[in-house]
Amino acid sequence: MFLVWLAVRNLTPEDIAKMKDALLRTNYWWLGLGLFVGFFSNFLRALRWRLLLQPLGYNPSIANTAYAVNIMYFGNLAFPRLGEISRCALLSRYEKIPLDKTIGTMIIERLVDVISLLLVGVYLFISQYDVLAGYFETTFFNKQNASNTAWIKWVVLGAGVTFAFVGWLLLKRFRHNPFFQKIWMRVEGLLEGVKSILQLKNPWLFVFYSVAIWMSYALLGYVCFFSLSETAGLSFNTALAQTFFGGFAYIATQGGIGAYPLVVQAVMMLYGVEGTIGYTFGWIVWVLQTLLVIATGLGSLVLIATTNKIGEHSTAE
Numbered sequence: 001m002f003l004v005w006l007a008v009r010n011l012t013p014e015d016i017a018k019m020k021d022a023l024l025r026t027n028y029w030w031l032g033l034g035l036f037v038g039f040f041s042n043f044l045r046a047l048r049w050r051l052l053l054q055p056l057g058y059n060p061s062i063a064n065t066a067y068a069v070n071i072m073y074f075g076n077l078a079f080p081r082l083g084e085i086s087r088c089a090l091l092s093r094y095e096k097i098p099l100d101k102t103i104g105t106m107i108i109e110r111l112v113d114v115i116s117l118l119l120v121g122v123y124l125f126i127s128q129y130d131v132l133a134g135y136f137e138t139t140f141f142n143k144q145n146a147s148n149t150a151w152i153k154w155v156v157l158g159a160g161v162t163f164a165f166v167g168w169l170l171l172k173r174f175r176h177n178p179f180f181q182k183i184w185m186r187v188e189g190l191l192e193g194v195k196s197i198l199q200l201k202n203p204w205l206f207v208f209y210s211v212a213i214w215m216s217y218a219l220l221g222y223v224c225f226f227s228l229s230e231t232a233g234l235s236f237n238t239a240l241a242q243t244f245f246g247g248f249a250y251i252a253t254q255g256g257i258g259a260y261p262l263v264v265q266a267v268m269m270l271y272g273v274e275g276t277i278g279y280t281f282g283w284i285v286w287v288l289q290t291l292l293v294i295a296t297g298l299g300s301l302v303l304i305a306t307t308n309k310i311g312e313h314s315t316a317e
Contacts, residue, residue, distance in 0.1 A: 004258055015276050022228060022280040030227040031288055034220050038292045041216035045069050045109075048209035052105040053097065055200055060095040064308065067300035074297020077255045077290070084110075094308045116214050120244050128237055131270050218243045224285055230277045231268070242267045242285075255293075260286045 011019075046066040053060060068087040075083030088102035200206055222239035225231040245267055249259040261282030268278025 006258055015279075018276040019280045019283075022230075022277055023284075025228065026284065027227045030223055031284070034224045034227075034285075034288055035292055037216055037220045037223055038289060039296065041213055041220070042066065042069050042073070042296065044209055044213045044216060048206060048213065049105060049109060051200060051202070051206055051209065052108060053101070056097075056101050056105075058095065058097045058101070060091055060097065064091060064094050064304060067304040070293075070296040070300035071304070073293045074301070077293060077297075080254065090304060094304065112210055116210055117244065117247060120214060120240065124237070124241055124244055128241060214243070220289075221246075221285060224281070224288065227284065228277065228281060230273055231281055234268075234271055234273070238267070238271050241270075255290065256286060 043066055046062065046069045049069065050060055050062065050065045068090045071090060072083035072087035075086040077083075084106055085103075088099060088106055091097055091102050092099045218236065218240040220239075221242045222234075222236050225234045225239065242264055245263050246256070246260055249263040250256040253259040261279055264282030264285065265275055265278040268281060269275055273281075
């Protein structure tokens with residue numbers, strides 16, 4: 001509540017009036033569809049996690065895996081990373097899967113999420129460069145009109161690839177040095193996690209699930225755009241940018257509270273949406289996602305306890 005107060009304390013009466021008007025004009029049918037998309041993304045994540053467990057000789061029920069994923073998001077609202085441990089412990093308890101196995105697959109999942117986020121960032125850097133460059137030039141360099149600097153993105157991408165390649169060579173060359181050895185071990189661990197995906201019976205299904213999860217995140221925002229007349233004309237790329245930058249808001253504050261609407265406001269303004277409307281929209285989407293997490297989390301806590309007997313669904317080989 002303190003973070004919310006920090007976020008809204010400087011709103012003027014005019015801003016509050018605009019926000020109230022926007023809330024009254026909101027088409028809540030589109031928000032309902034957004035809830036369904038959000039729920040579907042959780043289901044996709046459960047299917048992907050289950051896919052990682054199968055090569056280890058375990059085939060947990062879809063229901064228990066989905067319950068555990070929903071509880072994960074709910075737990076993360078209370079305390080950072082609590083949800084990850086909770087979902088692993090729950091699946092271990094009700095499916096008789098060793099805890100270290102569930103934690104191992106969870107780490108692989110998180111690694112894939114980081115890689116996916118980076119790929120989304122690269123795509124936005126290339127496809128939305130003019131919008132982002134215009135923002136930085138007008139905001140940080142006080143230029144009224146952003147100049148044509150499209151060539152810079154290729155320089156930045158080339159420098160990034162070169163830096164990564166040189167860093168790789170240095171790690172290989174000095175990997176016996178104690179400092180570089182620690183870094184090398186972490187890199188090798190990450191690579192082993194990625195390689196394990198190739199050992200799946202259907203690695204392309206895993207890739208499909210990963211892409212579908214992130215597309216669902218963006219689709220949730222895109223569907224919600226239609227709830228307000230001022231945002232109804234925004235593109236899917238705008239929703240993808242909102243998803244990408246909004247992800248950092250969830251890292252900055254617990255559950256994105258206070259920070260997420262501010263980030264969404266900044267993204268909306270890049271695409272021509274008035275600041276107060278963008279801020280209101282940010283709160284709408286945040287409340288929608290938070291209600292979804294609370295409802296599915298509490299429901300899953302009840303269902304996983306009432307529909308299971310410990311070990312009943314275990315199919316460990």
